[in-house]
Amino acid sequence: MINDVTTADVQNKKKRIFDSIDNEDNSQFNNTNSLKADVSSNDLLESSLRRMKHRSIEGNKQYKLVMRQEPVHVRMCGGSDKDRRTIDPPPIVEVLEVDEAGQLYPIIKDSGFFIMRVELWNEAKTERAKIRKRINKDLPLILGDLVMGSRVLLDDLGRTGTFFVFDDISVRYQGRFSLKFKFYDLESEDENDCLVSKATIKTDIFSENFVAITAREFPGMLKSSQITKVFKTQGLKLSVRN
Numbered sequence: 007m008i009n010d011v012t013t014a015d016v017q018n019k020k021k022r023i024f025d026s027i028d029n030e031d032n033s034q035f036n037n038t039n040s041l042k043a044d045v046s047s048n049d050l051l052e053s054s055l056r057r058m059k060h061r062s063i064e065g066n067k068q069y070k071l072v073m074r075q076e077p078v079h080v081r082m083c084g085g086s087d088k089d090r091r092t093i094d095p096p097p098i099v100e101v102l103e104v105d106e107a108g109q110l111y112p113i114i115k116d117s118g119f120f121i122m123r124v125e126l127w128n129e130a131k132t133e134r135a136k137i138r139k140r141i142n143k144d145l146p147l148i149l150g151d152l153v154m155g156s157r158v159l160l161d162d163l164g165r166t167g168t169f170f171v172f173d174d175i176s177v178r179y180q181g182r183f184s185l186k187f188k189f190y191d192l193e194s195e196d197e198n199d200c201l202v203s204k205a206t207i208k209t210d211i212f213s214e215n216f217v218a219i220t221a222r223e224f225p226g227m228l229k230s231s232q233i234t235k236v237f238k239t240q241g242l243k244l245s246v247r248n
Contacts, residue, residue, distance in 0.1 A: 068104040071189055071211035073097070074161070074169065075233055079217050081224040083149075083176050085142055092150065094227050095234060096173040096244060097124070097213055099187050101156065112167040113158075119192040120156035122170040124148075129182040129215045137179045150174040159240055162232040171237060173244055177218040185213040 075098035083090035099122065102110045126135040126148040135147055151174040159169050170187070177183065188210045219225075230238075230246045238244045 069189060069191075069208045070102045070104050070110060071187060071209055072100045072102060073211060073213055074100050075231060076214045077185060077216040078228060079219055079224070080175075080177050081221055082180050082218040083178055085145060085178065087149070090149070090176040091224075092173060093175045093177070093185075093216065095231055096171060097175070097185060097187075098172075098233060098237075099170045099189075099211065100161075101168050101170070101189055112165060114166045114168075116156070116158045116168075117191075120168065120170075121153060121190045121192065122156070123153045123188045123190070124172055124175060125152075125186045125188070126177065127184045127186045127212065129184055131184050131186075131212050135181075135183050137181070140179070145178060147178055148175060149178070150176050157242070159237055159242075162236045169237075171242055171244070173242070180218050180220055182215050182217050184215050187211050187213070 075095055077093045077097050078095060080093040081091040101113060101120065103113055104110055127133065128135050137147060151172065154170050154172060156168045156170055158166065160166055161169070172185075175185075189208050191206060191208050227245075227247055229248065230244075234244055235246055238246050
């Protein structure tokens with residue numbers, strides 16, 4: 007008898023895969039398009055059921071990312087994590103489906119397989135961000151929730167779509183930077199292999215440049231955008247400032 011698949015099973019699978027990606031060595035992560043994690047038989051059953059019930063993109067579909075909200079500034083946190091502040095406003099990325107004719111379509115069903123990772127890059131967008139004089143080389147330049155799952159939400163235009171909201175990202179050092187968002191579509195590597203899960207980079211996008219400022223120079227948080235306010239009403243834990 008096969009046990010019923012619970013919400014906890016789904017969340018545990020995602021957590022294992024999220025942790026696998028988040029713990030990858032940075033250099034290795036940049037040079038690979040896949041990662042593997044063990045999954046249980048219940049996870050396999052749940053995965054198959056979700057494919058049949060929720061899958062909105064089939065075959066070798068193409069995706070396009072759109073920045074729906076750009077980062078502007080952040081108060082740097084230096085070597086301490088106690089009083090860290092997050093990037094303002096929170097970056098928001100939407101993923102769209104691209105058909106064979108190049109037309110873009112919103113994804114309105116939860117696939118259960120989409121995740122996104124954010125990385126800190128230089129303002130020229132040519133390489134990962136580097137700081138010559140670092141307080142502690144063991145501390146990451148960027149911290150917070152760097153790997154996020156997708157959410158199907160109603161946007162500020164009244165349109166349903168699939169979004170990634172990065173509301174907990176901080177930067178340690180002063181400077182001008184950009185963010186690179188990598189989109190993954192989790193899928194079974196082999197339908198006959200019940201112990202392997204694979205994440206494949208489908209596409210990526212850079213944000214506009216933003217600035218990390220000292221506490222003394224930081225002008226304060228910006229007024230919240232309409233899309234932030236709308237997402238807040240749908241259960242996201244976002245700070246809203248009028």
